Amino acid sequence: MKEIVPSPPSVIRNEQQSVQELFRKHVVPSYGRFDIVLARGQGSHLWDVNGRRYLDLGGGIAVTALGHANAEVTGALIEQSKTLLHVSNLYYTESQGRLAQQIVRHLAPGRVFFCNSGAEANEGLYKLARKFGHEEGRFEILTALNSFHGRTLAGIAATGQDKVKKGFEPMVPGFRHVPYNDLGAMREAISPATVAILVEGIQGEGGVTPATPEYLLGLRKLCDEHKLLLLWDGVQCGHFRTGRFQSFQRILEGVAGAEGFLPDGVSMAKSLGGGFPIGAFWLREPLGDLLSAGTHGTTYGGNPLGCAVALKIIEIIERDKLADRARETGELLKSGLTNLQRRFPTRIQAVRGLGMILGVELAENIPGLAVDGKAPSVVFTNRAMEAGLMVIPAGTNVFRLLPALNLTRAEAGEGLAILRQLFESLD
Numbered sequence: 003m004k005e006i007v008p009s010p011p012s013v014i015r016n017e018q019q020s021v022q023e024l025f026r027k028h029v030v031p032s033y034g035r036f037d038i039v040l041a042r043g044q045g046s047h048l049w050d051v052n053g054r055r056y057l058d059l060g061g062g063i064a065v066t067a068l069g070h071a072n073a074e075v076t077g078a079l080i081e082q083s084k085t086l087l088h089v090s091n092l093y094y095t096e097s098q099g100r101l102a103q104q105i106v107r108h109l110a111p112g113r114v115f116f117c118n119s120g121a122e123a124n125e126g127l128y129k130l131a132r133k134f135g136h137e138e139g140r141f142e143i144l145t146a147l148n149s150f151h152g153r154t155l156a157g158i159a160a161t162g163q164d165k166v167k168k169g170f171e172p173m174v175p176g177f178r179h180v181p182y183n184d185l186g187a188m189r190e191a192i193s194p195a196t197v198a199i200l201v202e203g204i205q206g207e208g209g210v211t212p213a214t215p216e217y218l219l220g221l222r223k224l225c226d227e228h229k230l231l232l233l234w235d236g237v238q239c240g241h242f243r244t245g246r247f248q249s250f251q252r253i254l255e256g257v258a259g260a261e262g263f264l265p266d267g268v269s270m271a272k273s274l275g276g277g278f279p280i281g282a283f284w285l286r287e288p289l290g291d292l293l294s295a296g297t298h299g300t301t302y303g304g305n306p307l308g309c310a311v312a313l314k315i316i317e318i319i320e321r322d323k324l325a326d327r328a329r330e331t332g333e334l335l336k337s338g339l340t341n342l343q344r345r346f347p348t349r350i351q352a353v354r355g356l357g358m359i360l361g362v363e364l365a366e367n368i369p370g371l372a373v374d375g376k377a378p379s380v381v382f383t384n385r386a387m388e389a390g391l392m393v394i395p396a397g398t399n400v401f402r403l404l405p406a407l408n409l410t411r412a413e414a415g416e417g418l419a420i421l422r423q424l425f426e427s428l429d
């Protein structure tokens with residue numbers, strides 16, 4: 003008997019336009035979006051509604067730690083959803099306790115608070131700092147220029163970039179910014195009101211700039227001398243992306259005098275949930291006790307679904323040694339990028355980063371990237387997308403690679419080949 007093949011679903015001819023029309027009419031236009039409507043993903047590849055395939059080296063901005071549609075993560079979501087999605091923090095649930103235990107195990111003795119995003123994790127650190135300094139009237143938090151700490155009111159006050167603050171003044175008081183990796187500037191900025199220093203281990207949005215080991219050790223010493231909290235924004239550079247759980251563990255590897263280095267608080271989100279929205283902050287013992295019952299909270303924080311997914315992700319990362327793999331594949335990508343820099347010195351200014359958080363700084367005034375009113379990083383990102391590659395702009399002159407930790411060597415090679423062609427076509 004002849005097999006009856008069902009006819010393919012009728013193509014909605016204007017799917018791309020109709021989705022974009024929905025956004026144009028109904029979605030707050032607060033994002034500059036690329037001209038693409040995504041339909042599905044698998045591993046480190048994405049497909050748009052027109053069936054075009056892309057290699058995803060952006061990882062949803064450092065979120066999809068295990069790529070797209072990971073079968074085990076899907077399984078954890080389904081299994082957990084059969085018992086409990088949510089119960090609130092009025093009660094105990096096992097997965098929240100176990101996820102906290104895992105985070106403590108990867109950092110040091112301390113306690114963990116769960117929330118829903120990176121900005122919210124940082125908010126918890128600001129509140130902790132205020133509580134810590136309250137009796138002495140200290141409240142001020144020093145952060146770095148070019149930093150990024152989230153889009154809440156206190157988040158934009160903490161962020162050392164004017165563009166996020168513009169139009170939203172007056173700023174939440176109590177934040178000041180000093181140049182990054184400049185210990186002298188930080189020392190000079192400390193006032194009697196200062197209570198904490200907040201830094202990213204690798205500035206992500208600011209253009210992928212890692213902290214130096216001397217800076218980190220110096221900050222710890224400054225904080226100890228002045229009774230300040232050292233707060234660590236690990237939202238983008240954390241969760242094994244550099245080859246270690248947190249980037250300070252990687253940056254300080256083998257550095258003399260770094261044994262026992264620890265921040266007092268660490269914020270997390272992005273890769274923690276691999277795409278499920280969850281954030282957290284860890285506090286060194288005994289600081290967690292400052293946030294006693296009733297002082298801080300959030301409805302969804304640490305709900306069973308999010309914790310089950312985050313636990314599964316940590317389990318897979320450990321089982322498959324993905325931290326080591328992120329380090330190795332990251333090295334491969336970085337040396338490939340450095341080769342490109344050698345080959346195209348008038349196109350690539352610098353290559354920075356560690357593991358799977360890498361930045362490529364474009365040279366100034368590349369004719370092929372000069373489009374009126376558009377940052378070269380955005381024009382380049384568009385070109386890459388046309389060539390089937392997803393990267394992420396960081397500021398006006400840098401594009402970032404924040405791939406899944408399980409990116410294969412073949413996929414890394416595929417990405418480098420596309421980049422090479424792109425730089426060739428710019429010549």
Ligand SMILES: *Cc1c(COP(=O)(O)O)cnc(C)c1O
Nearest residue numbers: 119120121150151152206237238
């Ligand atoms: C993304 C990011 C944030 C904000 O996280 P959201 O989940 O978007 O609120 C904070 N800090 C850093 C370093 C980030 O990269």
